[in-house]
Amino acid sequence: MTTAIHIDRFVDAKGQMCPMPVLTLARAIKELAPGQVLALAATDQGARRDIPAWAERTGNTLLDEREEAGVLTFTIRKTA
Amino acid sequence: MATPTLDRTDLTLPPETERLIRERVDTLAAERLGQLVDERVAAAMRRDPARNTVAIIASKGTLDMAYPPLILASAAAAMGMEVEVFFTFYGLEIIKRGGASHLKVAPIANPAMPVPMPNILGMLPGMTPLATWMMKSRFFAKHNVATLDELLDQCREFGVKLIACQMSMDVMGVAREDLLDGVEIAGAATFLDFASTAHTTLFI
Numbered sequence: 687m688t689t690a691i692h693i694d695r696f697v698d699a700k701g702q703m704c705p706m707p708v709l710t711l712a713r714a715i716k717e718l719a720p721g722q723v724l725a726l727a728a729t730d731q732g733a734r735r736d737i738p739a740w741a742e743r744t745g746n747t748l749l750d751e752r753e754e755a756g757v758l759t760f761t762i763r764k765t766a
Numbered sequence: 767m768a769t770p771t772l773d774r775t776d777l778t779l780p781p782e783t784e785r786l787i788r789e790r791v792d793t794l795a796a797e798r799l800g801q802l803v804d805e806r807v808a809a810a811m812r813r814d815p816a817r818n819t820v821a822i823i824a825s826k827g828t829l830d831m832a833y834p835p836l837i838l839a840s841a842a843a844a845m846g847m848e849v850e851v852f853f854t855f856y857g858l859e860i861i862k863r864g865g866a867s868h869l870k871v872a873p874i875a876n877p878a879m880p881v882p883m884p885n886i887l888g889m890l891p892g893m894t895p896l897a898t899w900m901m902k903s904r905f906f907a908k909h910n911v912a913t914l915d916e917l918l919d920q921c922r923e924f925g926v927k928l929i930a931c932q933m934s935m936d937v938m939g940v941a942r943e944d945l946l947d948g949v950e951i952a953g954a955a956t957f958l959d960f961a962s963t964a965h966t967t968l969f970i
Contacts, residue, residue: 701910702910703909703910703911703912704837704841704911705837705838705840705841705844705912705917705920706910706912706920708841708844708845709840709841709844709920709924711844712844712845712846712924713844713923736841739845740844740845743845743846743847744845744846
């Protein structure tokens with residue numbers, strides 16, 4: 687069992703299609719303070735690789751990614 | 767207890783041992799130095815601003831071809847990259863006031879269309895509006911893809927620079943007032959200057 691990470695903000699990007707999940711995430715992360723964590727839910731299958739690529743590029747940390755019933759959930763900590 | 771010390775002056779090595787030691791040190795130093803140089807170069811390349819710069823030329827004015835430049839531009843900007851999109855020729859339609867919502871796609875001579883249609887049908891009056899409507903609703907709206915206007919808003923929100931080609935404007939009789947607010951006007955040299963620093967340059 688992994689210890690639960692406290693989520694500061696939940697972003698619902700379900701139903702959004704590329705490039706919107708990444709744009710929604712970029713917009714939401716601006717409102718976080720460094721160190722805070724947000725969780726993003728998306729149904730766009732492209733997000734599976736897009737979100738990690740975004741995190742890598744922007745220097746934010748992808749803490750967790752999981753899929754359940756077609757919904758991808760990414761947990762990201764704002765580092766930059 | 768006295769620790770054994772190594773008195774340099776007493777230490778004389780046979781020439782063979784000297785040579786072996788020297789060779790070994792050389793090999794290790796070269797390896798380590800090579801490693802350090804690789805690390806430094808990799809770090810410098812990651813820091814290279816060109817890696818974070820995207821230059822896109824949008825030259826087409828059909829509904830299907832307006833999407834790629836805007837999707838790529840907004841996604842790149844959301845990833846923190848510096849993006850400029852240069853709209854030239856038919857691409858100017860995309861950044862005209864009200865232009866984006868009037869873009870069309872013709873089924874004629876477009877064998878890649880999702881619903882293939884023989885050209886002899888495609889040329890009938892009404893087929894282009896039909897194909898346009900089908901693409902907008904079945905292709906895009908049904909799958910929740912943003913509209914071109916929405917993508918243009920996103921581009922602006924994320925700081926994408928939209929640039930209209932001066933020459934195309936002159937040739938096609940497009941005035942500054944015909945274009946959306948916030949669009950800059952420039953020529954090829956200006957764009958190429960920016961593109962020369964961009965790691966990613968796309969012609970669409």
